[in-house]
Amino acid sequence: xAGVTQSPTHLIKTRGQQVTLRCSPISGHKSVSWYQQxxxxxxxxxxxxxxxxxxGRGNFPDRFSARQFPNYSSELNVNALLLxxxxxxxxxxxxxEYQETQYFGPGTRLLVL
Amino acid sequence: EDQVTQSPEALRLQEGESSSLNCxxxxxxxxxxxxxxxxPGKGPExxxxxxxAGEEKEKERLKATLTKKESFLHITAPKPEDSATxxxxxxxxxxxxxxxxxxxxxxxxxx
Numbered sequence: 001x002a003g004v005t006q007s008p009t010h011l012i013k014t015r016g017q018q019v020t021l022r023c024s025p026i027s028g029h030k031s032v033s034w035y036q037q038x039x040x041x042x043x044x045x046x047x048x049x050x051x052x053x054x055x056g057r058g059n060f061p062d063r064f065s066a067r068q069f070p071n072y073s074s075e076l077n078v079n080a081l082l083l084x085x086x087x088x089x090x091x092x093x094x095x096x097e098y099q100e101t102q103y104f105g106p107g108t109r110l111l112v113l
Numbered sequence: 114e115d116q117v118t119q120s121p122e123a124l125r126l127q128e129g130e131s132s133s134l135n136c137x138x139x140x141x142x143x144x145x146x147x148x149x150x151x152x153p154g155k156g157p158e159x160x161x162x163x164x165x166a167g168e169e170k171e172k173e174r175l176k177a178t179l180t181k182k183e184s185f186l187h188i189t190a191p192k193p194e195d196s197a198t199x200x201x202x203x204x205x206x207x208x209x210x211x212x213x214x215x216x217x218x219x220x221x222x223x224x
Contacts, residue, residue: 042214056209104156
């Protein structure tokens with residue numbers, strides 16, 4: 001079975017641009033979470049979606065937004081990119097909303113110049 | 114605020130030299146402690162979930178244990194392929210599905 005997939009794998013943008021990252025969860029998983037991982041640090045929670053509704057939001061500015069589609073795939077959008085947004089963006093899926101192990105995808109490496 | 118601290122930051126071992134990684138946590142109402150392995154440039158790979166003090170889980174050369182304040186990841190007779198960053202994360206009764214991660218321990222096993 002396929003694991004969590006993310007696209008693109010790498011992305012280079014300039015300051016002020018907008019970016020959309022995509023995630024497909026493990027088949028049957030209905031919950032998707034997004035994390036940002038800066039080099040040398042642990043992942044930081046950005047959003048969680050379950051059944052197409054936002055269920056949690058981390059301490060990130062409104063420039064960050066996300067949505068989940070009827071097939072449970074998800075997109076993370078970041079507007080007005082800053083140099084500090086350069087990071088590995090991770091998507092994780094779980095079967096249900098709570099008390100479930102989260103399985104991570106390979107991530108999208110975003111570099112903002 | 115939930116806090117997770119991992120130690121040491123980095124650990125170098127010789128092949129076959131057993132050791133332990135530590136994850137200490139300060140949370141309100143633990144609802145799960147998770148260990149992940151992360152290779153450079155890749156996403157975290159799930160290893161273990163622990164829910165209550167006294168619980169232990171094993172997988173090959175790895176064994177995870179949990180107390181009320183900390184968790185240990187014991188590595189027995191490690192091999193070079195065990196080299197990776199090991200991440201600890203917690204979920205609490207107030208965090209929903211949010212995982213709070215530690216900074217990780219970078220393990221290098223030399224042949």
